[in-house]
Amino acid sequence: GAVVSQHPSWVICKSGTSVKIECRSLDFQATTMFWYRQFPKQSLMLMATSNEGSKATYEQGVEKDKFLINHASLTLSTLTVTSAHPEDSSFYICSAKTQVTSYEQYFGPGTRLTVT
Amino acid sequence: GESVGLHLPTLSVQEGDNSIINCAYSNSASDYFIWYKQESGKGPQFIIDIRSNMDKRQGQRVTVLLNKTVKHLSLQIAATQPGDSAVYFCAEKGDTDKLIFGTGTRLQVFP
Numbered sequence: 001g002a003v004v005s006q007h008p009s010w011v012i013c014k015s016g017t018s019v020k021i022e023c024r025s026l027d028f029q030a031t032t033m034f035w036y037r038q039f040p041k042q043s044l045m046l047m048a049t050s051n052e053g054s055k056a057t058y059e060q061g062v063e064k065d066k067f068l069i070n071h072a073s074l075t076l077s078t079l080t081v082t083s084a085h086p087e088d089s090s091f092y093i094c095s096a097k098t099q100v101t102s103y104e105q106y107f108g109p110g111t112r113l114t115v116t
Numbered sequence: 117g118e119s120v121g122l123h124l125p126t127l128s129v130q131e132g133d134n135s136i137i138n139c140a141y142s143n144s145a146s147d148y149f150i151w152y153k154q155e156s157g158k159g160p161q162f163i164i165d166i167r168s169n170m171d172k173r174q175g176q177r178v179t180v181l182l183n184k185t186v187k188h189l190s191l192q193i194a195a196t197q198p199g200d201s202a203v204y205f206c207a208e209k210g211d212t213d214k215l216i217f218g219t220g221t222r223l224q225v226f227p
Contacts, residue, residue: 046216093159
């Protein structure tokens with residue numbers, strides 16, 4: 001149980017284009033989803049927290065107009081990287097919480113974004 | 117803040133030996149701690165967790181120790197196997213749902 005999927009697993013796009021990454025909780029309803037970014041040989045850095053039906057809360061330094069997050073249902077959150085540039089190339093990982101009282105987050109497999 | 121290190125600390129152990137991976141956390145108010153294993157190109161995988169009202173918790177081949185006095189967390193892996201090779205992260209949770217990840221340690225197991 002508690003499986004989180006991401007699509008696509010990898011994507012290559014040209015500079016200036018937008019890319020959408022999906023995060024789905026397959027067998028549970030996620031009250032909250034989180035988006036992380038991980039550069040090579042570095043740790044996971046939280047980008048934003050997303051609650052179903054409300055606006056995402058972004059971490060300091062993360063541009064909300066560049067990284068659009070939509071959490072339209074209890075099983076799906078999307079991250080859209082708008083006007084992507086090579087410096088946006090990274091590993092994007094989502095996680096989901098099962099319920100309000102739960103501490104544990106379940107992580108997706110990640111999406112490798114390469115901007116050329 | 118951002119992790120600035122480009123070279124992960126590495127722990128090399130021989131197959132069958134015990135491994136100890138250490139982590140210093142930052143927030144004395146954190147009440148929940150987790151160890152994750154991340155293999156190359158994959159998302160983090162939950163290993164074991166501990167709440168701040170405990171100082172030790174054991175799982176299958178793994179033990180987590182928490183020392184709140186010095187804000188230190190450790191992960192012990194018994195009889196380390198080649199499949200344990202990965203990067204290990206500790207994470208702490210404070211008074212919000214957010215997890216703050218440590219810088220990570222690469223575990224290399226050689227025969």
